[in-house]
Amino acid sequence: MVVATDTKEKSKFVGFPAQALEAILREELMAVAEAEADMNGFALPKEPGVAAVAPVPMDSLVVVEILCSVEDVLGFQPKDATVRTGGYTSVQDALDHMMPRLENQWLKKQGESK
Structure with missing residues (x-):
């Protein structure tokens, strides 16, 4: 008799998922910036790096939603x-402010401290 077992495990990040997190936030924040500019x-400038530093005010309540x-x-x-x-x-202002705070929260959830 063959017994099937479910070996699926939740994948865990070895370290703080900075790249994935920043990519998602950058995409969402750029959408907010584009809407504000419109x-x-x-x-906004076409070049992503230049657009990220373009002066576009973003309301904190909108950013909380993302x-x-x-x-x-x-x-x-x-x-x-x-x-x-x-x-x-x-x-870029939003990313520079939020990324360290998100990392601190992540480390606390992992039982580590920075």
């Missing part, structure tokens, strides 16, 4: 307090 009557997009990568829902009150002046 509403305010200007176009935090749910990283839950699968992190394995938990980030705290709303990850986002700076008052928002951000560019996509």
Whole structure:
């Protein structure tokens, strides 16, 4: 008699998934920046690196809404307090502020400290 066993295990990241997390956040934040630019009557630069630092104000409440997009990568829902009150002046500003905070939250969930 052959017994089938389910050997599927949840995949775990060995370390903080910075690249995957940043890619998701950058994509979501760029969508917010593009929408803000459209509403305010200007176009973002075509080059992704230049567009990321373009001065486009992003409301903190809008940025909090995109935090749910990283839950699968992190394995938990980030705290709303990850986002700076008052928002951000560019996509890069948001990434520079949120990534270290997300890493700290991730490390705490893993039982580590930075």
